[in-house]
Amino acid sequence: MNSFGSCWLKRLPSVFITPNSRPSATASVELQAGFEALGVQENFALQNNDTGDAYTIRFANNCYTISGGEAGLLYGAYALLQGLALGKSASAICGESRPTFARRMINHWDRMDGEVERGYSGRSIFFADNDFCYDPARVAFYARMLASVGLNTVSINNVNVNSVAVRLLTEEFLVKLADVAAIFRSYGVRLLLSVNYASPIYISRLTTANTQDETVKRWWRERADIVYRHIPDLAGFILKVDSEGQPGPFQYGLNHAEGANPIADALSPHGGILIWRAFVYNCQQDWRDRSFDRPKAAYDNYQPLDGAFADNVWIQVKNGPYDFQVREPVSPLLGATPHTKQALEFQLAQEYTGHQIDIYYMPPQWKEVLHFDTKLTEGTSRILDFCGNRISAIAAVTNLGNDANWTGHDFAAANLYAYGRMAWNPSFDVAQVTDDWIRLTYGGDETVVNIITKTLLRSRNVYEKYNTPLGLCWMVTEHVHYGPSPEGYEFARWGTYHRANREAIGIDRSAKGTGYAQQYAPEVAAMYDSMAACPEELLLFFHRVRYDHVLSTGKTLLQHIYDTHFEGYDEAEDMASDLQTLQGRIDEAAFRNITERMEKQLQNAREWRDILNTYFYRYTGIPDKNGRTIYE
Numbered sequence: 001m002n003s004f005g006s007c008w009l010k011r012l013p014s015v016f017i018t019p020n021s022r023p024s025a026t027a028s029v030e031l032q033a034g035f036e037a038l039g040v041q042e043n044f045a046l047q048n049n050d051t052g053d054a055y056t057i058r059f060a061n062n063c064y065t066i067s068g069g070e071a072g073l074l075y076g077a078y079a080l081l082q083g084l085a086l087g088k089s090a091s092a093i094c095g096e097s098r099p100t101f102a103r104r105m106i107n108h109w110d111r112m113d114g115e116v117e118r119g120y121s122g123r124s125i126f127f128a129d130n131d132f133c134y135d136p137a138r139v140a141f142y143a144r145m146l147a148s149v150g151l152n153t154v155s156i157n158n159v160n161v162n163s164v165a166v167r168l169l170t171e172e173f174l175v176k177l178a179d180v181a182a183i184f185r186s187y188g189v190r191l192l193l194s195v196n197y198a199s200p201i202y203i204s205r206l207t208t209a210n211t212q213d214e215t216v217k218r219w220w221r222e223r224a225d226i227v228y229r230h231i232p233d234l235a236g237f238i239l240k241v242d243s244e245g246q247p248g249p250f251q252y253g254l255n256h257a258e259g260a261n262p263i264a265d266a267l268s269p270h271g272g273i274l275i276w277r278a279f280v281y282n283c284q285q286d287w288r289d290r291s292f293d294r295p296k297a298a299y300d301n302y303q304p305l306d307g308a309f310a311d312n313v314w315i316q317v318k319n320g321p322y323d324f325q326v327r328e329p330v331s332p333l334l335g336a337t338p339h340t341k342q343a344l345e346f347q348l349a350q351e352y353t354g355h356q357i358d359i360y361y362m363p364p365q366w367k368e369v370l371h372f373d374t375k376l377t378e379g380t381s382r383i384l385d386f387c388g389n390r391i392s393a394i395a396a397v398t399n400l401g402n403d404a405n406w407t408g409h410d411f412a413a414a415n416l417y418a419y420g421r422m423a424w425n426p427s428f429d430v431a432q433v434t435d436d437w438i439r440l441t442y443g444g445d446e447t448v449v450n451i452i453t454k455t456l457l458r459s460r461n462v463y464e465k466y467n468t469p470l471g472l473c474w475m476v477t478e479h480v481h482y483g484p485s486p487e488g489y490e491f492a493r494w495g496t497y498h499r500a501n502r503e504a505i506g507i508d509r510s511a512k513g514t515g516y517a518q519q520y521a522p523e524v525a526a527m528y529d530s531m532a533a534c535p536e537e538l539l540l541f542f543h544r545v546r547y548d549h550v551l552s553t554g555k556t557l558l559q560h561i562y563d564t565h566f567e568g569y570d571e572a573e574d575m576a577s578d579l580q581t582l583q584g585r586i587d588e589a590a591f592r593n594i595t596e597r598m599e600k601q602l603q604n605a606r607e608w609r610d611i612l613n614t615y616f617y618r619y620t621g622i623p624d625k626n627g628r629t630i631y632e
Contacts, residue, residue, distance in 0.1 A: 007145060007406065007413060007441065008082070008145075008148070008413075008417050008436075008437055008440035008441050009141075009144065009145060009148055009440075010440075010441065011037070011038070011085050011440065012030070012033065012034050012037060012038075012081060012085070013033045013034070013036070013037045015029050015030055015033050016029075017029060017140060017144075017186045017187070018186065019136075019179070019182035019183050019185070019186055020182045020185055020186065021185075021186040022070060022186075023070050023071045023073065023074040023147075023186065023187060023188035024046060024048055024070050024073045024074065025186075026074055026077075026147075026186050026187060026188075027046060027066070027073045027074040027076070027077035028046060028077075030074075030077050030078070030081065031044050031046075031077050031080070031081065034077075034081040034084070035084075038081070038084050038085060040084055041062075042059075042062050042063060042064055043062060043063040043064070044063065044064045044065070044066070044080070045063055045064070045065045045066070046065075046066050046067075046073050046077075047065060047066070047067035047068075048067075048068075048069070048070065048073060049067055049068065049069060050069060051067075051068050051069045051072055051098075052068075052069040052071065052072060053068075053069060053071050053072050053075060053098065053099050053102075053150070053152065054068055054069065054072050054096065054097065054098035054099070055067065055068030055069075055072040055073060055075050055076030055079070055096070055097055055098075056068065056076070056095070056096040056097075057076055057079065057080055057093055057094045057095060058094055059090040059091075059093070059094050064080055064090070064093075066080065070188070071152065071188035074147055074187065074188050075097075075147070075150050075188075076097075078147065078148040078149075078150075079093070079097065080093060082148070082436070082440060085440060086436060086439055086440065087444070097424075097425075099150055099423070099424045099425070100387050100388045100423075100424070100425060100426055101387065101388065101391075101392060101393050101394045101423055101424075101426075102392055102393060103152070103153050103235070103273070103314070103343065103392070103393035103394070103395075104150060104151045104152050104153065104393075104394055104420070104423035104424065105151070105152075105153040105154065105155070105192065105275075105343070105393065105394065105395040105396070106146060106151055106153070106154045106155070106395070106396060106398050107154075107155050107159065107194075107238070107345075107395050107396065107397050107398065108124075108126070108154070108155055108156045108157065108158070108397075108398050108400075109158045109159065109160075109349070109397060109398070110124035110125075110126055110127055110156060110157055110158055111124070111127065111157075111158050111165065112127040112130045112131065112157065112163070112164050112165045113127070113128070113129065113130055114127050114128035114129065114133070116401055117158055117160065118347075118349045118351045118397070118481075119349065119401050120349060120350060120355040120356035120357070120399070120401075120408045121356055121399060121400060121401035121402075121403040121405075121406060121407045121408035121412070122401030122402040122403035122408070123401055123402050124401065124402065125138055125139060125142065125400070125401065125402050126139070126156045126157075126180065127157075130163070130164045131176075132173070132176045132177075132179075132180070134180070136183060138402075139180065139183050139184075140183050140186070140187075142400070142406075143183055143184045143186070143187040143189050144187055145406075145416070146187065146189050146420070147187035147188055147189060148420075149416075149417055149419075149420025149421055149423075149424070150420055150421075150423065150424040151189065151419075151420050151423060152188055152189055152190060153189065153190050153191075153192050153235045154184065154189055154190075154191060154192065155191070155192040155193065155194050155238050156180065156191065157193070157194045158194060159194045159238060159239075159240040159246075159277060160240060160244070160245075160246060161194050161195055161196040161240075161246075162196075165194075165196075166195075166196050166199060166202045166203065167202075167203065168193060168194075168195070169193070169195060169199055169203060169223055169226075169227060170203060171226065171230075174226070174227060174230040174231070175230065177191070177193070177230070177231065178230045178231050181231045181233070181234070185233065190233050190234065190235040191231060191234055191235060192234070192235040192236055192237070192238050192273075192275065193227070193234065193236075193237055193238070194237070194238050194239070194240075195237045195238070195239060196239075196246070196247065197209055197211075197239055197241045197246070197247045197248050197249070197259065198247040199223070200216050200219045200220070203223075204219060206219060208252070209247060209252075210249075210252040210254070211249065211252075211254070211258065211259050211260075211261075211262040211263060212252070212254060212258055212262070216262070217262045217265075217266075220262060220263050220265075220266035221265075221266040223266070224266040224267055224269075224270060224272065225270075228270040228272070232270075234270070234272060235272065235273060236267050236272035236273035236274055236275065236312070237263065237267065237272070237274055237275070238274075238275035238276075238277070238316070239260075239263070239274070239275070239276055239277065240277045240279065241256070241259060241276070241277070241280070242256075242280050243277070243279050243280045243281065243283070244283050245283075248280075255305060255308075256276065256280070256301060256302065256305060257305045257308035257309050260274060260276045260309060260310070260313050261308075261309065261310045261313070264309075264310040264312050264313045265310060267312060268310070268312050272312065273312045273313075273314060274310075274312060274313045274314070275314050275316050275343060275393075275395070276309075276313055276314065276315055276316065277315075277316045277345075278298045278301070278302050278315050278316060278317045278318070278333060279298070279316075279318060279323075280297060280298065280301050280302075281294050281297035281298070281495065282294070282297070282495065283493060283494055283495070284493050285493055285494070285495045286493075287490070287491050287492070287493075287497060290514075292495060293495070293507070293509065293514035293515075293516050294321075294322065294494070294495030294496065295321035295322055295328075295509070295516050296321070296514065296515075296516050296519060297321075298317060298318070298321060298331060298333045299321075299331075299332050299333045299336065299519045300519075302315055302317075302333055302337065302340075303333060303336050303337060303519075305337075305340070306336075306337035306338065306339050306340050307337075307339035307340060308340075309340050309341075311341075313340070313341065314341045314342060314343040314392070314393050315333075315337065315340055315341070315342050315343070316342070316343040316344075316345050316393075316395055317331050317333050317334050317342055317343070317344060317345060318331060318345045318346075318347075319331060319334075319344065319345065319346055319366075319369045321333075321516075322473055322474075322496075323351075323352070324346075324347040324351055324352055324353070324397075325352055325468075325471075325473045325474070326352060326353055326463065326464050326467050326468055326473070327464060327468070327470075327471045327473070327537060327538065327541075328471060328473060328538075328541060329471070329528070329538055329541060329542075330369050330372040330374075330383065332374075332519035332520045333519075334374070334383055334386070334391065335374050335376050335381070335383060335386040335390050335391065336374070336376060336519075337390070338390055341390075341392050341393070342386075342390060342391045342392070342393070343391070343392070343393035343394060343395050344369075344383070344387075344391050344393075344394050344395070345394075345395045345396070345397070346362070346366065346394075346395070346396045346397070346419065347396065347397040348362070348396045348397055348398055348399035348412075348415050348416055348419060349397050349398065349399045350399065350412070351481050352476060352481055353463060354463060354482070354601070354604070355408075355481075355482045356399060356407060356408035356409045356412040357408070357409060357482070357597050357600045357601060357604070358459075358463055358597075358600075358601040358604055358605075359409065359411050359455060359456070359459040359462075359463070359575070359597075359598075359601065360459055360460055360463050361411070361414060361415065361418075361434075361456040361457065361459045361460055362415045362418065362419075362460070363415075363418045363422065363428075363430045363433065363434070364430060364457070364460050365460060366418075366419075366422055367430055369383055370382065370383050370384040370387070370422075370426050371383070371384055373524075374386075374520070374521060374524065375520075375521035375522070375523040375524050376521050381521075384426055384427065387426045394422075394423045394426075396419050396423075398416075399412050399415060399416060400416070405590075405593060408597075409593065409594070409597045410441075410590050410593050410594055411452070411455075411456065411594065413437075413441070414434070414437045414438075414441075414456060417433070417436075417437045418430075418433050418434070418437065421433045421436075430457075431453075431457075434453055434456055434457065435449065435453065438452045438453060438456075442586050442590075445585055447581070447585060448582060448585050448586060451578050451579065451581060451582060452582075454578065455575050455578060455579060458571070458575070459575070461571075462568055462571045462572055462575065463568070464568075465564040465565065465567050465568030465571065466564070466565050466568025466569055466572065466605045466608040466609050466612075467484075467568070467608055468612075469540065469560065469561050469564060469565075469612075470536060470537060470538065470539045470540040470541075470557075470560075471537060471538040471539065471540050471541030471542070472498055472505070472506065472540040472541070473496065473498070473541065474488075474489045474496040474497075474498065475487075475488070475489075475498070475612065476488060476489070478492060482604070483604060483607055483608075484607055484608045484611040484612055485611075486500070486611065486612065486615040487500075498540070499544070500619060501619070502619045502620055502621075503546055503547065504544050504545055504546045504547065505540060505544070505545065505547070506539075506540040506541075506542075506543055506544040506545050507541075507542075507543075507544060508542075508543055508544045509528070509541070509542045509543070510528070510529040510530075510542065510543065511525075511529055513544075516542075517529050517542060528542045529542075531543050531545070531549075536551055536552060539551075539557075545557055547616070547620050547622065558616060558620060558622055559624070559625060561612065561613070561616055562613055562616075562624045562626075562628070562630070563626075565608065565609040565612050565613050566609060566613075566628055568605060568608070568609065569602075569605045569606055569608075569609040572601060572602055572605040573602065575598065576595075576598045576599070576601075576602055579594055579595055579598055580595065582594065610630075610631055613630045613631075614630055614631045614632070617630045617632070618632070
């Protein structure tokens with residue numbers, strides 16, 4: 001199984017784990033094989049206790065002792081093996097560790113026909129031809145990857161539950177789903193099933209899916225009983241409702257708490273949770289109607305319902321109010337429901353950040369989100385400070401597929417590794433996590449480590465420079481979401497407008513505009529309301545700005561746009577030159593993957609530079625003061 005592409009587990013040998021094995025048994029097998037492969041002379045011992053996912057590693061008398069709960073022993077085993085593979089001393093490896101989030105989730109958007117929605121690394125590893133179709137060894141290796149960084153929950157099917165996927169709740173498919181669950185179970189990973197709100201209609205032909213109807217309530221209770229007979233440790237359900245064509249409680253005149261709670265009640269006797277996505281907005285907007293502002297939707301729909309949801313409901317909130325854009329503010333809903341559990345959602349799939357072709361290393365963005373101060377409480381009120389209480393779960397849309405290297409671009413695997421580390425400890429050190437991944441994946445050649453570190457850590461800034469400026473968003477090719485199209489969404493139904501004319505661009509979201517900024521705590525709202533106080537990297541998200549507006553750098557807005565797009569391309573060329581020096585220092589297949597993708601990134605950066613600069617030049621007629629080439 002080590003042949004499965006670029007992975008931080010490549011230095012560990014293949015192991016055979018029987019489905020349904022206890023995670024502690026998996027830990028023992030992994031340690032035995034790992035110690036031998038790494039040439040470790042010391043012994044190990046496992047002490048099972050009731051501390052759940054937490055673990056403690058001690059070293060004495062030439063023996064590493066791991067103590068923890070059933071899953072904690074496995075997490076401790078991987079932490080020990082990775083520490084040894086990195087050459088760490090016993091004192092550096094030893095200590096206690098416990099996760100911040102109880103639920104550390106990966107969300108697949110796999111369709112049962114085998115396609116992956118917003119997938120950029122091949123087809124599904126679970127489905128084909130509207131049925132289960134998978135290599136058990138590959139699924140086991142995937143479960144191993146997740147467990148090795150402490151992830152414990154995975155949903156394998158798309159939240160847009162359409163067609164045959166609705167029938168995953170039926171006995172026909174539950175038997176097969178149970179086999180997949182058994183593989184994950186050996187690694188302490190529990191399945192979460194994406195389901196459709198209208199399942200009672202689609203599966204049993206009820207006349208309604210109204211969850212306040214007693215017949216429907218009974219249907220969900222009976223269906224949950226059936227599901228848990230097949231998969232007793234199922235984590236629960238995840239639902240996307242009333243959004244982008246998915247059915248939901250709105251069509252029955254219900255609010256989302258009324259829609260969610262009966263389903264959550266059906267899961268409760270089995271210990272199941274309900275993940276209820278907050279991605280709800282009007283996707284049929286008329287661009288002429290300026291009264292509607294899409295970023296307001298999540299807060300408007302869910303904050304007034306704080307305290308109305310059942311205890312086993314988590315509201316899953318995207319990191320920003322739009323949709324995983326290159327730059328957008330932190331969602332005002334995060335932390336704003338103190339009486340309702342929340343799950344923080346990120347996207348590993350690079351839907352708007354380069355399709356796993358362009359390099360975009362996400363941890364710096366995550367760090368910004370986690371350290372954002374909401375000002376919702378006195379004292380510490382960063383998103384980070386809410387992790388583990390108000391925000392008690394974390395999720396990410398996966399970036400995996402059946403490509404040989406899992407993630408399309410070898411470097412995209414760094415995002416998955418870093419996500420697991422962050423999900424365990426959101427106070428993670430970006431530099432340390434980056435260094436660990438590189439050394440575990442490519443070895444300890446310092447030249448390789450330095451080049452890849454430099455490339456990853458600058459990649460987000462480079463991508464943003466040649467992409468949309470200052471939080472503008474949505475200048476991307478419609479539907480595809482790769483490559484520039486300045487007005488691709490400008491007259492579409494999705495609520496994604498910038499309203500450029502020859503004098504200005506941007507949406508006024510201050511109190512005098514759409515009022516979006518007022519969804520934040522007063523101190524934050526005041527900052528965003530003022531053009532002078534608004535962070536410049538978000539200026540065009542919150543304000544309509546003239547092209548001759550002078551930024552803090554002394555440049556006009558227009559000159560800033562020109563400069564950053566030229567700089568972004570030039571810096572991408574620098575990255576390409578750096579990566580060429582890896583030849584002969586990493587294996588040839590990895591080098592080819594990295595450099596071939598970098599060539600595509602350069603093409604993309606060139607298109608962004610030339611199209612965006614030409615777009616603004618044609619609107620304004622104002623040339624670049626440095627006389628660089630802009631096409632008319």
